[in-house]
Amino acid sequence: MHCPQPNIEIVHLNETHRESVESLCEECFPIHYPDWWYNNILSDRVQFSIGAFSDVHLVGMIVAEYQSPREAREQGKISYSCSNYSVLYIISLGVRSEYRRQGIARKLICLLLDSLNTNCKLVYLHVQSTNDVAINFYQWQNFQEYSKVPGYYTINDTPADALVYTYPIHGGPTELVPWTDLFLNSIYMMYDWTYTQFQKLFSYVKENFT
Numbered sequence: 001m002h003c004p005q006p007n008i009e010i011v012h013l014n015e016t017h018r019e020s021v022e023s024l025c026e027e028c029f030p031i032h033y034p035d036w037w038y039n040n041i042l043s044d045r046v047q048f049s050i051g052a053f054s055d056v057h058l059v060g061m062i063v064a065e066y067q068s069p070r071e072a073r074e075q076g077k078i079s080y081s082c083s084n085y086s087v088l089y090i091i092s093l094g095v096r097s098e099y100r101r102q103g104i105a106r107k108l109i110c111l112l113l114d115s116l117n118t119n120c121k122l123v124y125l126h127v128q129s130t131n132d133v134a135i136n137f138y139q140w141q142n143f144q145e146y147s148k149v150p151g152y153y154t155i156n157d158t159p160a161d162a163l164v165y166t167y168p169i170h171g172g173p174t175e176l177v178p179w180t181d182l183f184l185n186s187i188y189m190m191y192d193w194t195y196t197q198f199q200k201l202f203s204y205v206k207e208n209f210t
């Protein structure tokens with residue numbers, strides 16, 4: 001993928017950038033994130049926390065994590081069933097308003113997609129259904145609308161709907177059909193439940209009878 005070249009420095013974000021990250025998020029998002037959210041995105045647990053710096057100022061960031069298809073099913077209601085593969089969830093993307101329309105978000109997405117391992121077959125994210133700018137941006141990046149999740153966000157104590165957008169990568173599924181969700185998800189949930197029960201039973205037998 002050809003990445004644009006805005007005049008920024010790319011840095012892996014960690015706890016030392018916390019103040020700048022909080023300030024950027026407060027400017028970019030209508031949600032007030034709790035401390036645990038910042039702890040999480042700045043920890044090693046989240047694989048991609050990438051900042052775009054202009055001089056010493058953090059002007060943009062993208063945060064994403066690998067998930068199993070099972071997690072994507074639970075969180076994004078995505079009926080992607082290949083258990084050998086991973087899925088990437090974009091947790092957050094924001095650019096300070098005075099730095100927008102300079103290709104910074106595009107550069108961040110581009111770097112992210114280029115650094116994914118080939119085992120990852122699908123990228124997905126939630127976006128507020130009224131956020132036309134972000135929706136335009138993702139559509140422009142060839143993300144496809146997959147489904148609507150009513151009341152996914154709570155903004156100023158009011159529920160707000162989200163759209164799930166997906167992007168197939170490394171030969172991943174181009175046709176994810178939401179109407180099959182209900183059926184497929186029930187099968188997957190039954191499978192997950194049965195598997196967990198068997199694991200519990202197995203541990204119990206092992207602990208008590210061996």
Ligand SMILES: CC(C)(COP(=O)(O)OP(=O)(O)OC[C@H]1O[C@@H](n2cnc3c(N)ncnc32)[C@H](O)[C@@H]1OP(=O)(O)O)[C@@H](O)C(=O)NCCC(=O)NCCS
Binds near residue numbers: 093100104
């Ligand atoms: C969405 C956002 C990240 C885009 O960042 P950006 O750095 O301005 O985006 P880019 O400059 O890389 O834009 C790439 C393309 O996306 C589209 N786009 C971006 N902003 C747009 C806007 N305001 N209106 C229409 N299209 C837009 C354009 O096609 C643009 O290409 P162009 O400038 O050559 O026309 C930024 O507006 C933002 O931080 N918004 C607030 C936070 C947010 O909503 N994040 C997404 C949450 S899921």
